[in-house]
Amino acid sequence: xxxxxxxxxxxxxxxxxxxxxxxxxxxxxxxxxxxxxxxxxxxxxxxxxxxxxxxxxxxxxxxxxxxxxxxxxx
Numbered sequence: 001x002x003x004x005x006x007x008x009x010x011x012x013x014x015x016x017x018x019x020x021x022x023x024x025x026x027x028x029x030x031x032x033x034x035x036x037x038x039x040x041x042x043x044x045x046x047x048x049x050x051x052x053x054x055x056x057x058x059x060x061x062x063x064x065x066x067x068x069x070x071x072x073x074x
Contacts, residue, residue, distance in 0.1 A: 004057075047071065 005013070030037050051071045058067055 050074075 051068060054067045054071055055064065062070070
């Protein structure tokens, strides 16, 4: 399953967000706990799966070595 959006759908979603006059933004709202979450994120991320996901999405743009370096840095 891929989560790629084409340009037309992305523009449609941006227009809906603009119409709603809010920032929809997906993800956790961690507020003041964001720092603690980020500091402990390695406990929650499966590195192999993360690299696999990055390769699936970025392999046409970056080498496997670059993708692994990005995953390690993140």
